[in-house]
Amino acid sequence: MKLLINGEWRDAVSGKTFSVRNPATGEVIGEAPLGGEDDVRWAVEAAGEAFADWSARRPRDRAKVLFLAAEEVRRRNTDLAALLTAEQGKPIREAVDEINGFANILEYYHALSAGEQGEFMDLRGYGRTIVQRRPLGICGAIIPWNMPAIIMGWKIGPALTAGNTVVLKPATTAPLTCTKLAEILEDAGLPPGVLNIVTGSGETVGREIARDPAIRKVSFTGEAGTGRQVALDAAPALKRLTLELGGSDPMIVCDDADIPMAVEGVVRGRFYNCGQVCTAVKRLYVYESVADEFIRRLTSRVETIVVGNGMDRGVGMGPLNNRAGLERVMRQVDTARERGEGMIITGGRAPRGEEYERGLFFLPTLVAGLPHDSPLFSEEVFGPVLPIATVSGIDEAIERANHSRYGLGASVWTRSADVIARATEGLEAGIVWVNQHLKIPPEVPFGGTKESGIGRENGSRALEEYMEEKVVLIRL
Structure with missing residues (x-):
C-alpha cells in the first residue's frame, strides 16, 4: 500500500510503515505508509494545483467520474467486502451492504449534479441579481474505522461533485478499503491531485490537515474530544467544519x-x-x-x-x-x-x-x-x-x-x-x-445536536456545505 498524492502511489517521506491487523485473528493483513506533516503538505500542494481544472469542469462531467466509479465498485463488491471484513471485523454481509452503500452515495451525487445551479432574481430598485455558487477549494476529510467506506462516500461525494479537491486521512486500523476505493475513482477518470490519500496517525496527519491554512474545510467523524481538538486546530484559519462526534x-x-x-x-x-x-x-x-x-x-x-x-x-x-x-x-x-x-x-x-x-x-x-x-x-x-x-x-x-x-x-x-x-x-x-x-x-441530511457535532452530511444540504455563495448585483 502507498500514499496517493497527485495521482502517484508513493512511500511516506519517513519511509516508515505500520501494520494493519485482522481484529478477529490478530494476523497482519497489510502494511501502510506512516505519513507525516510533510506528506500532508505535499498532498495539499497537489490538491491546490488540481483545483483550477477540476472546479472549471461542468458539474455533469465531474459527476460522471463518480458514476463510473460506482459501477466498478459494484462489479468488485465481493473482493472489496472481503477486504473490509478483514481489516474492520464486521460480518461479510454487513461489509457487502457497506460497499453497496458507498456506490449508492456516488450515484446519488451523480444524479444531484444535474440540478446544481445558481439563482437569478430581478429585484425592483436594485437591479438584476445573480447568486453564484462556487466550490470552496481544498477540503480535508478525516475518516474513522467503524464505517470507513460509507463515511468516505459521505465526505468525498459532495466535495468532489461541488468541484473541490480533497486530502483524505483514513483510520490507521482500517485504511485498506479506502485506498482501494480511491484506486477505483482514479481508474474511473479522476484527475491526478483531485483526491489524495495520506495514511498515518491523527496526532500528525490529522492535525496537519486541520491546521494547514490552504485547506478551507475539514470534515471529521470521530469521538467528541478529538473533534474539539480539530475545531481548535482549524480555528486560526476560520475553516468551515463538519463534525460528527458520536452519540448515545x-x-x-x-x-x-x-x-x-x-x-x-x-x-x-x-x-x-x-x-x-x-x-x-x-x-x-x-x-x-x-x-x-x-x-x-x-x-x-x-x-x-x-x-x-x-x-x-x-x-x-x-x-x-x-x-x-x-x-x-x-x-x-x-x-x-x-x-x-x-x-x-x-x-x-x-x-x-x-x-x-x-x-x-x-x-x-x-x-x-x-x-x-x-x-x-x-x-x-x-x-x-x-x-x-x-x-x-x-x-x-x-x-x-x-x-x-x-x-x-x-x-x-x-x-x-x-x-x-x-x-x-x-x-x-x-x-x-x-x-x-x-x-x-x-438523500437525507445527517448530523447531530448538542455535543454530537455541527454541520450536516448527506443529501443536497451537503453540497451547500462544500460551496460558498457570491452575489452579483447588476444595474443597467
Missing part, C-alpha cells in the same frame, strides 16, 4: 409497539457492526407494562447471535475493531459490576474457546436495573453492550432520552399518532426514527 441514541418502546419488530430493531440497532456505529441504539427505554415480556423476548433473541470471524458463515456479530475499544467496553461493564449496579442479563464477558483467543471479541450484553447516572447511560458505549431502563410513559421516556450531552439519533416504537407527534417534537436529536433505527439513506 435512545430507543423508546411503547406499550402498543409491535414487540417482535421492536426486538429485531434492537438487535440490528445495537449489535450491527458489533455496536460500533455512531447512531446505534445505546440506551433502551421500555414501558413498564410490557417490560417483562420485551426483555424476555429480547434476551432469547440476543442469545442466538453467533459471535465469530466475520468471514465465517452464520456469524451475526464480529469482533471489536481495536484493542483500545475492547478495553474501554470491558472497563465500562466492569465498573458497573464493581459498583454493584444493575444486573447483567446476558453476556458481560468475552466468549470462551480457542477460536476467540487471538481476536477482540465481546459477547452481546444486556444490562438492566442501572441507576440513571451509571456510566453505561451517561457515556457513549461504543460496543455490544445495551443498558435497559423502564419508564412509566412517553413523558418520562423523552425526559430520560434527552438527559444526555449527545443528540445524534433517537427512535420511538409505537402505533399512536399522538405519541409519534410528541416524541418527534420533543426528542433532542438530529434524526428521529419511528418504528425503525439506524438506516440513513443518502
